[in-house]
Amino acid sequence: MNFRFRPFFVALLCSAAFPAAIACDAPAASPARAVAPAVTAEIELAPDLHLLRIGAGAYVVRHVCPFVCNSVLVEMPDGTFVFGGTPGFPEAARLVLDWIVREHGPRPVVAIDTGYHFDNLGGNAAFLDAGFPVHGSDLTVRLLAERGEKMRALTLGFIADKNSPYRAAHVALQFVPPDHVFPIEQGLTLRFGGEEVRAIYPGPTQAPDKVAIYFPGRRLLYGSCMILAGDRTGNVAEADLARWIDGIRSLMPLPVDVVVAAHGSRLEPGLLQNTLDVLARSQPAEAQSTVRR
Numbered sequence: 001m002n003f004r005f006r007p008f009f010v011a012l013l014c015s016a017a018f019p020a021a022i023a024c025d026a027p028a029a030s031p032a033r034a035v036a037p038a039v040t041a042e043i044e045l046a047p048d049l050h051l052l053r054i055g056a057g058a059y060v061v062r063h064v065c066p067f068v069c070n071s072v073l074v075e076m077p078d079g080t081f082v083f084g085g086t087p088g089f090p091e092a093a094r095l096v097l098d099w100i101v102r103e104h105g106p107r108p109v110v111a112i113d114t115g116y117h118f119d120n121l122g123g124n125a126a127f128l129d130a131g132f133p134v135h136g137s138d139l140t141v142r143l144l145a146e147r148g149e150k151m152r153a154l155t156l157g158f159i160a161d162k163n164s165p166y167r168a169a170h171v172a173l174q175f176v177p178p179d180h181v182f183p184i185e186q187g188l189t190l191r192f193g194g195e196e197v198r199a200i201y202p203g204p205t206q207a208p209d210k211v212a213i214y215f216p217g218r219r220l221l222y223g224s225c226m227i228l229a230g231d232r233t234g235n236v237a238e239a240d241l242a243r244w245i246d247g248i249r250s251l252m253p254l255p256v257d258v259v260v261a262a263h264g265s266r267l268e269p270g271l272l273q274n275t276l277d278v279l280a281r282s283q284p285a286e287a288q289s290t291v292r293r
């Protein structure tokens with residue numbers, strides 16, 4: 001099983017930034033809903049696809065395709081399973097949907113895309129084919145249409161092995177936009193059985209359209225590609241480094257017990273500061289002096 005963090009690929013895949021006022025009045029998670037930055041169980045759905053349990057009904061979905069790509073899956077009080085982000089390909093998303101049915105019986109599923117890159121919405125076709133809604137921002141819809149093929153070419157350039165099945169999967173990946181579109185500046189709030197999930201847009205960060213997914217009742221933040229779990233910025237082809245810093249700062253008041261990055265294995269809240277530190281080292285000296293802890 002390959003769980004190695006691959007900073008080289010990660011560096012190639014991510015960038016984002018655009019600040020917004022963010023409420024931070026979430027109470028402490030109830031013990032039944034609590035998550036912790038430790039994996040308590042690992043469920044293998046395929047050699048490259050694992051569910052990492054971080055709390056009751058809360059999982060990191062780790063898809064190595066071939067880059068380590070994390071999304072999150074959370075069971076809400078009404079039985080709905082919410083995906084924050086998606087696996088990289090619909091085939092992997094289908095395996096997770098099959099697991100939900102196998103383990104829990106038929107359940108409602110809702111997905112929220114975190115950007116237009118393949119690692120933020122590549123599973124969309126599986127959800128829509130199954131009749132489940134997929135939420136995403138208006139900017140993600142536009143960028144997928146305008147830049148999707150450029151992103152595909154960039155991604156293929158990172159897969160050196162011409163015979164890799166992942167290369168073939170990236171070539172074949174159909175770009176399927178979300179079918180429930182929200183204005184990115186407004187973000188999105190959904191409620192299921194009294195528990196809330198928010199899509200938060202902190203401005204342009206690693207890419208213009210990345211959103212973070214926040215579960216206030218669990219103090220769980222999935223920062224997608226705007227959170228850096230390693231010591232490099234990764235793919236900054238579309239990044240706005242200055243506004244990325246502002247965006248991460250705007251997330252820091254959120255009460256969190258776990259922070260999940262799209263790429264990497266660390267899960268602790270310190271990933272927010274780590275992101276600022278990595279970005280500060282990427283700034284000109286003059287800008288660095290303004291990046292404070």
Ligand SMILES: [Zn+2]
Pocket residue numbers: 013014117119224225262263
């Ligand atoms: Zn990414």
